[in-house]
Structure formats: C-alpha cells, structure tokens
Amino acid sequence: MSATLLYIEDDREIGEFVSSHLENCGYEVKWLRSGDQALEAxxxxxxVILDVMLPGLDGFTVGQRLKKSLPALPILLLSARTAIDDKLQGLQFADDYVTKPFHPDELTARIEVLLRRSGTAAPDCLAVKHLLVYERENRIVNQDTGEEVALSGKQFHIFNYLLKHLNQIMTKEQIYEAVWGEPYLDGDKTLMVHIRYLREKIEREPAAPEIIExxxxxxxxxRA
Structure with a gap:
C-alpha cells in the first residue's frame, strides 16, 4: 500500500506541481492550502510536508502543534528561508528541512528516507505472480527461471506506475501522461504497443496475460 502524505502549501501553482509529482511517484496526497485543518487531516x-509561509497560522506553529499531538509522525518543512536561525527553529520539531527552490526528485528522496526511518516505507521487493520487483534497483527477476528481465526505460516506467497503483484500474490517459509527460491523444497506439512488448517479457503466456489485465x-x- 502506498504511503499517504499530507501536503500543506498555499501557493496554487507550486501545490499543483508538487502534488502531481508525488502522485506520479505512487503516493496518496492530501493537499491543504492552510494549516487550519492540519491536525484532523x-x-x-x-x-507531513509543510510550507513555512502560510496564511493564518505559520508553518512553525502548525508543525509544533502536529508534533505535540502526533509525535511519531514525520514532518518535512519547506521554506524559502535559508538563515541558520530559521533552520534551527524548524528542526526543533521537524525531521527534515528543505529550502526552496528544490528539485522534485530531491523532495521524493527526502520523503523516502523519512518513511524508511519511521517504518512506513514500501518494501524493497514486491512479489507479483512469478516476478520479484526490486523497485529501488530498477530490477525484475523471473522466479521461474531465476533470470533478470530486461525492460526498456519506458516499459519499466509503465510497469512501475501500474505497480504503484496496485489493484486500481488506470486509464490509458493516466498512464500515458504519467510516463511520457504529455497529453494523451485519442487513438494513439503508442501505449498499447509498449504494453504488448512488455507482456512478451513478463507474462508466462503473453496472449493470456495474468499480470497486466x-x-x-x-x-x-x-492485480496483487
């Protein structure tokens, strides 16, 4: 099961960008634009990913209240403030502090570290039928033969996206836009072709697939 992240950011453009990135990485994201309902959410x-500059209650106040009520919940602060005093103030209650601007991959890496530390990270190895998927190593092993399955970059991204949404029906539009980063055009056969070649590599019987339905x-x- 994917981790659920609470993201508190008042800037709509930044919030939409970061939320979309995290969802494409397989996380469930709750996005709030102020800290008023933070404790309940x-x-x-x-x-929790918490911006410091918020309307009403600032991020420091929200974070302190969250840590007091939910001491085991990891908090990652985001701030454009780079002064050491601000960082020290934030790290009195937060588990990490990332300064803006930041690369989304750095944010994801910091999140994974905190989740592993708290024991809620996804396991390194996932068993799907006859396959063992080592996500962090970008590696798939066929348990029937003991051999590694060689996928192209796009094939791996498609399969990984479906695995991050295990048991969920994902539309062609969702998959294409997550993997290619472009709008899906109705009638485009690109995804279908990639799925066909992917099945030839991972399914026991590609004509009667058990893994990708x-x-x-x-x-x-x-399906799990």
Missing amino acids: AKDCDL TVRGIGYRV
Whole structure:
C-alpha cells in the first residue's frame, strides 16, 4: 500500500506541481492550502510536508502543534528561508528541512528516507505472480527461471506506475501522461504497443496475460 502524505502549501501553482509529482511517484496526497485543518487531516497520514509561509497560522506553529499531538509522525518543512536561525527553529520539531527552490526528485528522496526511518516505507521487493520487483534497483527477476528481465526505460516506467497503483484500474490517459509527460491523444497506439512488448517479457503466456489485465474501454490494471 502506498504511503499517504499530507501536503500543506498555499501557493496554487507550486501545490499543483508538487502534488502531481508525488502522485506520479505512487503516493496518496492530501493537499491543504492552510494549516487550519492540519491536525484532523494528519491523523491517517504517514508524513507531513509543510510550507513555512502560510496564511493564518505559520508553518512553525502548525508543525509544533502536529508534533505535540502526533509525535511519531514525520514532518518535512519547506521554506524559502535559508538563515541558520530559521533552520534551527524548524528542526526543533521537524525531521527534515528543505529550502526552496528544490528539485522534485530531491523532495521524493527526502520523503523516502523519512518513511524508511519511521517504518512506513514500501518494501524493497514486491512479489507479483512469478516476478520479484526490486523497485529501488530498477530490477525484475523471473522466479521461474531465476533470470533478470530486461525492460526498456519506458516499459519499466509503465510497469512501475501500474505497480504503484496496485489493484486500481488506470486509464490509458493516466498512464500515458504519467510516463511520457504529455497529453494523451485519442487513438494513439503508442501505449498499447509498449504494453504488448512488455507482456512478451513478463507474462508466462503473453496472449493470456495474468499480470497486466486489460480493462476494455478503460485501461489496464495489475492485480496483487
């Protein structure tokens, strides 16, 4: 099961960009534009990403209240403030402090470290039928033969995206836009071709796939 992140950011453009990036990485994201409802929203989350500059209650106040009520919940602060005093103030309650601007991959890496530390990170190895998937190593092993399955970059990204949304039906549009980063054009066969070649490498019987299921008229799903 993917981790659930509470993201508190008042800037709409930044919030939409970061939320989309994190969702494409397989996380469930709750996005709030102020800290007013933070405590209630955080109760079923695995980690909080908290901007310092917020309307109303500032991020330092929100973070301190969250840590007091939910001491085991990791908090990652985001701030354009680079002064050492601000960092020290934030790190009195936060588990990490990232200064803006930041690269989204750095944010994801920091999140994964905090989740591993708190014991809520996804396991390094996932078993799917006869496959063992080592996500962090970008490696897939066929348990029937003991051999590594060689996928192209796009094939791996498609499969990894479906694995991050295990048991969910993902539309062709969702998969294409997550993997290619471009709008899906109706009638485009690119994804279908990649799925066909992917099945030839990972399925026991590509003509009767057990791993990647086609949901006619909608998209695809990988069942656990």
